[in-house]
Amino acid sequence: MDEQIRSNNDGLTLYFLCGRDSQKAANLARDDRVSLTIDHDTPQVMEITGLSMAAHAKAVLDPDEAARSYECCRRSIASRYISTALELNREL
Numbered sequence: 001m002d003e004q005i006r007s008n009n010d011g012l013t014l015y016f017l018c019g020r021d022s023q024k025a026a027n028l029a030r031d032d033r034v035s036l037t038i039d040h041d042t043p044q045v046m047e048i049t050g051l052s053m054a055a056h057a058k059a060v061l062d063p064d065e066a067a068r069s070y071e072c073c074r075r076s077i078a079s080r081y082i083s084t085a086l087e088l089n090r091e092l
Contacts, residue, residue, distance in 0.1 A: 015060070015069040025059075032056045 014036070018024040028034070034057045039050025060066045 014055075015072055017070075017073055028057050028059075032058065 035054045037050050037052045039048060042048055060069050
């Protein structure tokens, strides 16, 4: 099933958040294979460029790594909202 999920990275490690009791977590517990693409939206199909890869997901259980991954996601989400707010403010 294709699903767009916002991810964040710390070096070459990619993180995403989902609830422990979510369908996503249940699916990954059953089958840890994932595929992903990194690209940007473009109106022309032939202009799409990006990276596609396959990997295996694992739950972050180490408390220190969990704190780092949460902070990485929090910063990324905050920067997206700040960027959007700045863009909207410029348009006014």
